[in-house]
Amino acid sequence: MEMPTVTMQVIPMEHGLLLAAILFVMGMVGVLTRRNLVFILMSLEVMLNATGLAFIVASSRWGQVDGQIMFLMILSLAAAEVAVALGLVLQLFHKRKTLDINVLGEMKG
Amino acid sequence: MSVLFYGSAIIAILATLLVITRTNIVHALLYFIVSLLAIAVIFYTLGAPFAAALEIIVYAGAIMVMFLFVVMMLNLGHVTQDQEKAWLTPSVWIGPSIMAVPLLAAVIYAINLNQEQMAHTVVGGKEIGIALFGPYVLAVELASMLLLAGLVGAYHLARK
Numbered sequence: 001m002e003m004p005t006v007t008m009q010v011i012p013m014e015h016g017l018l019l020a021a022i023l024f025v026m027g028m029v030g031v032l033t034r035r036n037l038v039f040i041l042m043s044l045e046v047m048l049n050a051t052g053l054a055f056i057v058a059s060s061r062w063g064q065v066d067g068q069i070m071f072l073m074i075l076s077l078a079a080a081e082v083a084v085a086l087g088l089v090l091q092l093f094h095k096r097k098t099l100d101i102n103v104l105g106e107m108k109g
Numbered sequence: 110m111s112v113l114f115y116g117s118a119i120i121a122i123l124a125t126l127l128v129i130t131r132t133n134i135v136h137a138l139l140y141f142i143v144s145l146l147a148i149a150v151i152f153y154t155l156g157a158p159f160a161a162a163l164e165i166i167v168y169a170g171a172i173m174v175m176f177l178f179v180v181m182m183l184n185l186g187h188v189t190q191d192q193e194k195a196w197l198t199p200s201v202w203i204g205p206s207i208m209a210v211p212l213l214a215a216v217i218y219a220i221n222l223n224q225e226q227m228a229h230t231v232v233g234g235k236e237i238g239i240a241l242f243g244p245y246v247l248a249v250e251l252a253s254m255l256l257l258a259g260l261v262g263a264y265h266l267a268r269k
Contacts, residue, residue, distance in 0.1 A: 011114050014220045016155065019118045021216040023125055023148075025209050030129035032205035035196050036189065038134055038180065042141060045172065046125055052164075053148060060155040063230040065240040068160050069248065072241070075167050076252040080259025082172050086179045087266030093183050100192070 016057035024050035037089050037099040041082065048078045114154045121147035132193035134180050138173060145169045156231040 023046060030043025052074045059067025092104055124144035131137035145168045152161035241249055 011111050011154070015114070015118070016151075017220045018217060019121065019151070021213060021220065022122055023144075025213045025216075026122075026125045026129055029202070029206050029209050032209070033197070033202040034129070036134075036193060038176070038183075039129075039137065039193075042137060042176065043129060045141070045168075046128065046144075049145065049148060049168065052160075053151070056152050056155055056157050056160055059232060060157060063156075063232065065232050065236045068157055068232060068237050069240055069245050071157075071160050072163065072237075073248060073252055075163060076256055079167065079172060080255050082175055083259045083263035084266065086175060087263040089179060090182065090267050099183070099185070099189070 013057060013061045016060070017054060020050045020054040020057065023047075023053065035101050037092070037101055037104065040101070041085050041089070045078060045082070048074055048081075110154050114151060117147040117150040117154070120144075121151065130197070132190050132197060134185065134189075135177070138176055138180070142169050142173050145173070158231065159234040159237050 027043045027046030027050060030046060031040055034040050034043060052071045055067040055070040055074070057067075059065065059071075089099065093099060096104060098104070121144050124140045124147060127140040128137050128144060131140065145164060149161040149164040149169070152158075152164055
């Protein structure tokens with residue numbers, strides 16, 4: 001099996017993981033502070049993306065494909081999640097005419 | 110390569126910071142697309158060109174366009190923007206941010222305990238394809254089921 005081997009300047013693995021951690025925390029702060037449903041979903045995407053970055057960094061560290069496969073799984077999970085969640089957002093907006101989670105949190109059943 | 114990595118990392122962090130602080134949804138979406146493109150560049154520098162292409166095609170292309178369609182269908186306008194401005198006061202975001210920073214500090218400390226260097230190899234699409242339809246074929250099937258469930262669920266929920 002021919003594998004294209006390119007020598008490049010080495011980046012420490014910590015810096016990649018650090019970036020993933022910072023992006024994850026930013027997404028977490030977004031989820032905790034925003035009150036608009038669409039913004040919360042977007043912050044969730046930021047968090048999922050950060051975990052994907054961590055997997056790619058690990059894949060790059062050991063030169064194996066498994067991390068990238070996990071990234072593909074996260075990608076399909078994010079696509080399915082966003083499709084269902086945005087459908088729910090549309091329905092909630094048609095019913096309540098708002099995206100404020102303080103109002104939407106009062107629904108029963 | 111390292112200049113590309115650190116430059117893109119700074120752009121990604123700044124764009125994500127702008128994503129979580131914007132009051133206009135469309136502006137936030139555009140900054141998020143910038144952040145995703147920067148992360149795609151990072152994937153490329155880490156030797157994952159296939160993941161970089163997927164990041165642009167699926168994340169920046171498909172998922173963000175889905176968000177944009179929903180924002181257009183909702184037609185939120187200036188009322189929501191003023192509402193967001195009223196909500197996003199420092200008293201709202203300072204508490205969670207202060208509690209999140211120690212967690213980040215702990216993670217940074219844990220990551221920096223021992224230094225590891227990255228490998229020099231590029232893992233391209235061919236190896237990923239071989240792995241996907243070899244040992245990971247069950248994961249591919251499960252992902253297809255998940256996507257089918259997502260499709261059916263989205264169709265059912267978004268129906269008038």
